Amino acid sequence: DGGITQSPKYLFRKEGQNVTLSCEQNLNHDAMYWYRQDPGQGLRLIYYSQIVNDFQKGDIAEGYSVSREKKESFPLTVTSAQKNPTAFYLCASSITGGPYEQYFGPGTRLTVT
């Protein structure tokens, strides 16, 4: 399971707390993505980044924030403003100039109570 990693695998937080999910890749990919997966709804795009120091909102960005200070890293912060944060979060990366295959990390399951 090398290439793109996410940590931790499971994360528990109290309501009202911000939490940051880690995503690292060693595939030398320029593009990175964050998706949220809920049962019966497929994968929904939260944020994506095509290059370092630049990122764009996806379809469900409200209540989330990201940074892209290094090519290898694209952390996602789930803020207290996110109304339903409990979900499975997947990070992905790809080369640009495509579209091309997106490679996914193993995911982080976040539970907020």
Added chain:
Amino acid sequence: GENVEQHPSTLSVQEGDSAVIKCTYSDSASNYFPWYKQELGKRPQLIIDIRSNVGEKKDQRIAVTLNKTAKHFSLHITETQPEDSAVYFCAATANAGGTSYGKLTFGQGTILTVHP
């Protein structure tokens, strides 16, 4: 933006039968259509993809067909095996040829169960 509809939501077949999953998309400019397989608790993995300049693509027991006029594409699995049991997602690009390369829109997923 792009909208992708996937059917059926669940599919149950006997080992050795064929399985077909269908997707429709809304943006006629989309030009890349991947299919991902996700086993329980695992990450999605690409199993096959097709681009709009091709009508069909095969890889062993898996094939994908694309009808650009009707804006739909389908995944065909022949001689199904129990290890094919998983959730399958189709996807399409949102802004093909523009500034949003790789910005995929996913279907809702199909839970495929292959009974021995």
